[in-house]
Amino acid sequence: MNQTTRSPLLLRTRGMAAEIAARLRVMIDEGELPPGARIDEKELSAAFDVSKTPLREALKVLTSEGRVTHRQYIGYRVAEIDLDDLVATFEMLHGLETMAGELLQQRVTNSQVSAIAAKHRRMVECHEAGKRVEYFRLNQQIHQMIVDAAANPVLAAIYSTLMSKVHRARGAANADTLRWAESASEHEAILAALEDAERRDLPRILREHSENTAREVLAVLMRARGDAPAGDLARKEVSI
Incomplete structure (x- = not known):
């Protein structure tokens, strides 16, 4: 499969990830997901009706922003507030x-x-x-x-x-x-x-x-x- 063939799928995934990140950002910023809360990937995937791939891409974005933390074998949590x-x-x-x-x-x-x-x-x-x-x-x-x-x-x-x-x-x-x-x-x-x-x-x-x-x-x-x-x-x- 060449790069041209892969690009549309990649763009769709990134587009979904951006939308999911925006929705999660609001949920975190407005307290629906409080500081320290565990992020249940299975539950969110079902709620957003998406696979885990774009969800995890969104979580990586939120991790880079400091809103979410990630630890191996433990998973994602909403970041605590300093x-x-x-x-x-x-x-x-x-x-x-x-x-x-x-x-x-x-x-x-x-x-x-x-x-x-x-x-x-x-x-x-x-x-x-x-x-x-x-x-x-x-x-x-x-x-x-x-x-x-x-x-x-x-x-x-x-x-x-x-x-x-x-x-x-x-x-x-x-x-x-x-x-x-x-x-x-x-x-x-x-x-x-x-x-x-x-x-x-x-x-x-x-x-x-x-x-x-x-x-x-x-x-x-x-x-x-x-x-x-x-x-x-x-x-x-x-x-x-």
Whole structure:
């Protein structure tokens, strides 16, 4: 069989692998496959209706991205999250949220506030309907819209990069029902501060929301790991 004959099959396999990788990436990033979870190849092959060949190609891609780990004779698992790196990233985000809030006091336009309010209403509808994944996606979009409205492209780019680093951790912690309700309430306060003409409280409210989110994300991840004494958790909470 010559190379020309092999190429179509190879391309089809690679195309399937890319699609599977994209679907698994979402499942991992949004918490459906939590950190440390074993990846059952047989189960996923059946769920995606594919053979193990494109599935394993997809898993290799996710391994190279750091989302998945592989050990011989053990198989694939969703990669654990580096908590020290997560704490450091959240610390940066707290500062960026505060800075954005300060810039927004003078720069945000009425049309931008209206667009954020419209997105917020859609998010509230998802919360009331129990659509957790859709709520989480809208939540992320709203945060980026708020920072973008500060009209500082460097700030917006750095914020987007750091948020992508904590996205998987936020998704893993997204199943906590109590925090979900608290987060929705905090977003109401953010919107109210945005709609206020002076926006005096906006920097503080944005920072507090960021800190509360970080605290809960870390608490959920450490409880899931079950390897952190309460004292260590408390120290991490103080640090953020």
